[in-house]
Amino acid sequence: MQIASADYNAMKQLKTFETKEELNNTVRAFLYHYKHELTPAAILTLKTISRFALKIPGVCWAKISTIASIIEKSSRTIHRALKQLEDLGIIERLKTIRKNGGYGHPVIIIKPIPGLLLPDHVTSDVTSEMSHRQNTTNTDMTSVQSAKNDSETEIFKTESLRVNKNNNTYMHKREIDEIELDSNFVSKEVPGEFVKKVKIAFDKAKQIERLWHSTKVAFQKVWGPCRIDEKSLELVFEAWNKTVKKYKQRKIEFNKIPGYYYGTLYGMVYDEKMSIYNKPQIPEILRYDFIEGESL
Structure with missing residues (x-):
């Protein structure tokens, strides 16, 4: 599927959640169940995407370079993180086409995952709240400045069960894989x-x-x-x-x-x-x- 770049009405048709609370709960539940399989960069990338996906719940049009700058990673690392998140089914990337021809930067869609819920005994450290954003009639779809200026939600960490030694080892391996072999x-x-x-x-x-x-x-x-x-x-x-x-x-x-x-x-x-x-x-x-x- 391809959509026109900077087409706000087309973006609204891609909405995957009715409310910001639904989006927040889906991301929290996903992190609870899959955190041990994700690289640290992938976790930060998903949290950042979710903050930009509030104007139209589930739809993020931030550029890769913007996400990389926010979490202080390279664009190549962000692409790898997005690939991992896409493989696990939590996001989908859609190509956009510029008016003057050629591809624009992709739109990232956060997808609901049926049956993925937080256990009753798991609660967040603080009640997660989605911030209100002012409605904008003339949205600059090529910039995410308004998204950065608005107060943003924070996906709070969930209190998870202890992971076993094998999972700890797996996470350490992931962290090592992220190390850049410099001089x-x-x-x-x-x-x-x-x-x-x-x-x-x-x-x-x-x-x-x-x-x-x-x-x-x-x-x-x-x-x-x-x-x-x-x-x-x-x-x-x-x-x-x-x-x-x-x-x-x-x-x-x-x-x-x-x-x-x-x-x-x-x-x-x-x-x-x-x-x-x-x-x-x-x-x-x-x-x-x-x-x-x-x-x-």
């Missing part, structure tokens, strides 16, 4: 000076390790199996500085940096080898010490 996780094989140099452009461990691999390949292509010593690192850093300068001069694009760096370093290593092999040789006769009677 602190780079293999010890990569010199610290190299990491410090290149992390101004590439801060992920995998990116830095891939760049170091291309560094080793550049030397091996010229010298064969070899060890990159301190003197060789001087060439490495000179090649990197040339690459950064070229980018700063806007002569190469950012995604071309690894390839340009490799080509520059390879050329420098090759030139160094040629300078050694082409170095003028001293004739043997000039190496003989006629005074001492032995070769120098």
Whole structure:
């Protein structure tokens, strides 16, 4: 199903709840039953979506970038969270089409789940209340500013039963999965000076390790199996500085940096080898010490 972007009347037709209380209770019940299966990012994403889905109960038109900014996660993390929530059946994403053609950002629908209820013995810490929002006749559907300015509901935590040790382990695994492997996780094989140099452009461990691999390949292509010593690192850093300068001069694009760096370093290593092999040789006769009677 596709709807026109910024069409408020079409949005109203997507309403999935009659009242804000119904929406709130559905989200609370879902979190009670499925919290152990959700990543922390998915939980925060669902709570944030529910706050934006009050004007038309169940319908959220906030942009991914807005949600990411609010919960301080990357857009990629939000997409993964939405995928998980969609797989569990609590939300649905619908494409929108702009008036001038092309797709707009998707509308996120929170769906009722029949039979999903909170047990009688479970109560919220504080009675959940849905805040009143002023009716707006001229709604800017491309902005969520009004949603942020209005007082918003908070989905309060529910008092749940103790989870067993296996569920605790599962949750810890989820949290670990969310960790970004930055420069602190780079293999010890990569010199610290190299990491410090290149992390101004590439801060992920995998990116830095891939760049170091291309560094080793550049030397091996010229010298064969070899060890990159301190003197060789001087060439490495000179090649990197040339690459950064070229980018700063806007002569190469950012995604071309690894390839340009490799080509520059390879050329420098090759030139160094040629300078050694082409170095003028001293004739043997000039190496003989006629005074001492032995070769120098």
